[in-house]
Amino acid sequence: MTSKPTKAAAARKSEAKGSAQDEVPASNRAARAAERRAAIIEAALEEFIARGFAATRLDDIAKRAGVAKGTIYLHFKDKESMFEELVRLVIVPVVERLTKLPPPTGSVRDLVEVFASTFLREVANTRRGDLVRLIVAEGPRFPAVADFYYREVVQRGIGGMRALIELGIARGEIREKGLARFPQILVAPVLISVIWQSLFERHAPLDAQAMLRVHLDLIFGERRTT
Amino acid sequence: MTSKPTKAAAARKSEAKGSAQDEVPASNRAARAAERRAAIIEAALEEFIARGFAATRLDDIAKRAGVAKGTIYLHFKDKESMFEELVRLVIVPVVERLTKLPPPTGSVRDLVEVFASTFLREVANTRRGDLVRLIVAEGPRFPAVADFYYREVVQRGIGGMRALIELGIARGEIREKGLARFPQILVAPVLISVIWQSLFERHAPLDAQAMLRVHLDLIFGERRTT
Amino acid sequence: MTSKPTKAAAARKSEAKGSAQDEVPASNRAARAAERRAAIIEAALEEFIARGFAATRLDDIAKRAGVAKGTIYLHFKDKESMFEELVRLVIVPVVERLTKLPPPTGSVRDLVEVFASTFLREVANTRRGDLVRLIVAEGPRFPAVADFYYREVVQRGIGGMRALIELGIARGEIREKGLARFPQILVAPVLISVIWQSLFERHAPLDAQAMLRVHLDLIFGERRTT
Amino acid sequence: MTSKPTKAAAARKSEAKGSAQDEVPASNRAARAAERRAAIIEAALEEFIARGFAATRLDDIAKRAGVAKGTIYLHFKDKESMFEELVRLVIVPVVERLTKLPPPTGSVRDLVEVFASTFLREVANTRRGDLVRLIVAEGPRFPAVADFYYREVVQRGIGGMRALIELGIARGEIREKGLARFPQILVAPVLISVIWQSLFERHAPLDAQAMLRVHLDLIFGERRTT
DNA sequence: GATGAATGAGATTTCATTCAT
DNA sequence: GATGAATGAAATCTCATTCAT
Known part of the structure; x- marks a missing residue:
């Protein structure tokens, strides 16, 4: 038990x-x-x-x-510090790996798609996805954790997304200029998947990859060839 | 304290x-x-x-x-049943109010926008928004709560969204046909707002209404006049 | 339940x-x-x-x-007094009925047998038998109950038994003269039955009447005719 | 207090x-x-x-x-298991000591008398006697305890008594043949003593040893020499 | 007189933290 | 450094008793 x-x-x-x-x-x-x-x-x-x-x-x-x-x-000093330290310890290497940016060759869409797929594969369906849910759950009671997560992950992530979006707009791949103000929209479906998996998967499985593609179609326009 | x-x-x-x-x-x-x-x-x-x-x-x-x-x-029988009953007690009236559908006159976009704005106003920035976060947080340990929430809110919501999306596609307001398979995309930014408010608002406030408009522009195409 | x-x-x-x-x-x-x-x-x-x-x-x-x-x-004043009063209320009428002695005609053995059979029938296999067990169980914590029970039931009972035993000895029905010092022996099997019923009946049922007869045979000598 | x-x-x-x-x-x-x-x-x-x-x-x-x-x-897991385990822990060594039978030399009466005296000395007037009363008191609410007690103590005890009684009958020491059907009668006075001590001793002390001797006289016939 | 909602003292049980070995 | 028995504060839950209606 x-x-x-x-x-x-x-x-x-x-x-x-x-x-x-x-x-x-x-x-x-x-x-x-x-x-x-x-x-x-x-x-x-x-x-x-x-x-x-x-x-x-x-x-x-x-x-x-x-x-x-x-x-x-x-x-560890006590249970609380263990929790806080834990989050850091798990997140830091992930962030480090992600910040070794692959050079932005190819279309922005390709870039985003590769990036998001990797993320889905490596985070959404692993323990690390649950960690995101854990942070959502405990964040309000652990401001230090929320702060850390914001600084290390969210802020950087939002920044990176914004850069990509602006590149996409500049290249004409993205029409919706407002997107640059809300890069959150780009990752929203990913977060949705993570939450969906842990709460509702047994009721209705969700094909996160497919959903992501539809979402990217919305942003970049539909692909001629798949 | x-x-x-x-x-x-x-x-x-x-x-x-x-x-x-x-x-x-x-x-x-x-x-x-x-x-x-x-x-x-x-x-x-x-x-x-x-x-x-x-x-x-x-x-x-x-x-x-x-x-x-x-x-x-x-x-209440004990703490657990109190929690479970509580969620029901709070959610039921909200659902009841939402199911009294306003007649679908006007464009689908208007409908969605009105609906989503109402939702943002009535849920995202109130106690009820936090309730959603609470359900996300405790769901895995309270399958009964997750089940109830899925049945009463998620399933119905997804169903309603899908109907709207199909209407939008039929009327030519929505181009991306794949969206009907993933109505989750429609509400993703709303969920994001809710979570953002409770975790990161003090770091970077998020204009949920504006983000929602951008998102709808993505889906329905940009408005000529605002 | x-x-x-x-x-x-x-x-x-x-x-x-x-x-x-x-x-x-x-x-x-x-x-x-x-x-x-x-x-x-x-x-x-x-x-x-x-x-x-x-x-x-x-x-x-x-x-x-x-x-x-x-x-x-x-x-009732409170739970304790309720319990104490209860025991009194239940025991008093039983004692009253038993003290209306039937006139001692016939042999002592017959008398004892009738008396004991009545007792077995009316007490041992009824709620009142359980009451005896209850008094045994709670007596140490309710001296008032034990005292009352001793005064009203035990003392009188022992007195009555002793009188009967002495009569039996005088008439030559009982040989063992020491019995008059320990009338408890006479009722011991009855108490045993009461306790046995509530604890061990499901393991091994006990024929209290038969056991009583054997016990009386021990005391009065075996009967020529049954 | x-x-x-x-x-x-x-x-x-x-x-x-x-x-x-x-x-x-x-x-x-x-x-x-x-x-x-x-x-x-x-x-x-x-x-x-x-x-x-x-x-x-x-x-x-x-x-x-x-x-x-x-x-x-x-x-201990909780109060209930503590109680149940406790009864086992206290009873087991007593049973073990008693099952190391002294060789059945001498008359059956001597055997029974030695055995019963030992029992009275070691159980009736000690904590273990109160344990018997405790089992009588709590048995109905602790079937596991009653079962254990029946299996380990009562059943064996009854078996041993019966063997002794049959030996006594075979040797002509015991006349009342029916006794073999109800070995309970043999131990009844012992149980009575145990209960009497804890409930009524302050009203009327009971000489358990003497009572036992009278009881044995009933069963084995009176002794010529005391 | 009768009610039963409300109380709060007190019971059992859990578990983070300590510390002698 | 590592252990895990021991601690005791704190949590959940129960229930005899009261009292406004």
Whole structure:
């Protein structure tokens, strides 16, 4: 009923009991600590996503990570800071990967489409999509999280979108000039998909890719060839 | 720090002590009970929206409603059922009002615009908007709530949108035929606004009405005159 | 799941609504009150027996008796006194009936057998048997109840038994003279039956009458004819 | 008014602070936990006996055991399971000791007398006697407890008694053959004593040993020499 | 007299955090 | 560093008792 240790955690445990006399030199203390930390972070992410902040028990995180409850406090000050830090830890590498912009060759539509598809594939249908929902859910009670997310993700994202839109307008690919004022419109369907998946998928599955294409058709005009 | 009794609750209290300065002559027991129930519902809604389900304390709801803790249990079985019932109680009248369709005269765009503006005015910038965010936040842990919301709001809304879109396509107002498959696109910006308001408003205010107009321009083509 | 109003209670209720204009003169206020009181007593007895003192809810008693919770407080000071008074109210008439001794004609054995059979029939297999178990259960926490029960039932019972035993010894029906010091032995199997019924009947039914006969055979010597 | 920590608990506490004046050198964590568990069990037993299940407060158990309330939940799932487990924990060792049968040398009467005296000494006048009363009191609301008690104690006890009675009949020590059908009669006075002690001792003390001897005289015939 | 909505003290249970080992 | 038993504050929920109608 409650979460069980993952295979990784189990492995770590048996390893801890099996290799009694430290024959594994590579796995020194620091490395072990880092491993544990990573396990805690992953476990915490899963639990927070599944239950929300308040309903998540540190006990469950510890069990899932395969560590003792006290160990969590060696890595995080308390539950709140763990949550806030967690969001940062998960978001930062994603943002970093996305900011290595691929050079804007080809049409703007192609660019947007590739970008959005990647996003859908890598975010919408993964744990990270749920993280977005988690932030929406807990944001009001964690201004620090909302602020961080705004600064690191939303602001940059909006900026990037706007640049793309303006490029599209300049090149004549986009007719609706007002779009530059509201780049949010560009990503709206993506957010909708993320939310839809976690709330309504069992009632009516949603083909996010197809929806996205229709949306892009609206913006860029319908494609002659698909 | 914790919630205080609202003016309404205070009023009810002083009134109870004998001062009947308004035109309600005989506040019988049933009426009193109904009043209290309403106070509890309103208080609970505020608290749940502000803190989420798990972090809301019944103590605070009671205090805010101006009743004793035990009184809540005269009206609701437990915290969970209170939450679920609450969502129903708030949503039902909204849905009922919206289903009294105004006759579809004029252009589809006008219809959509009026409808969406009303929605933005009545939902997005009110407590009800936060309720939507609350449902997004708690839905995964309250399948009954998600189900209810899907059945009562989403399904009907999607159906209504689709009908409008098809009408628009038939009349030649909407060019993008794929839109009929994804009426979600039509409301996506509205949802975005709701979420934006509660998370990012202090960073960057969003003119939801203007964004909506741009979005409708995308769908219906730009207006000649504004 | 919880107790429902008995037929009597239902009758009283419908009667209360049905005979609106007091056409029933016999059922005046005082009579009504007495009726209610009786209903409360019966309901309370059932509930206390089924759940014990602490686990019994006044709510359930009221429901079962078909009265409002407040009404109970018109008849009893509080839950504790209700319990204590209840035991008295139920035991007194039983004791009164038993003290109208039938004249001691015939053999002592016959007397004891008739008496014990009557007791088994009227107490052991009825609600009153459970009352004995209830007193055993709650006695330590209700010294007043234990005292009353000792004074009214046990002491008299022991006295009566002793008189019978001495008569039996004098007449040569009973050989074991020590029995007069311990009349408890005479009733021990009856108490055993009462307890056995409520705890172990579903595991192994016990023929109390047969057991009693064997016990009397031990005391009076085996009968030549049965 | 409420229960106070026992001497044992107090001892454990002071010991915890460093004074180790006894021969237990290294009180490791597991041993400590076991100690606490034992303290909880003992405290709970006392409280349940004194007040019955429903009226016993976990707070008082904790105080008496000298632990925090939460600690109880490290050992028991909840109040109900604690009660059920408790009965098992106390009864099992008693049963185990009794099943190490002393070899049936000597007369059956001697055997029964030794056995019953032992029982009276070890059960009737100790906490364990009250446990029997507790089981009688709570049995109907704890079928699991009644079942366990029947299986482990009553059934075996009845079986053992029956074997003895049949031996007695075969050897000509017992005349009343019907007794083999109702071994309950053999133990009835013992149960009576247990109940009498806890309810009526202050009104009229009962010499259980003497009563037992009279009872055995009834069954085995009077002794020539005492 | 009768009602039953309201109360609030008090019970059980949970869980973040600490700390001796 | 790591552990996990222990803590106790705080949460949910119950229910005997009161009292305005």
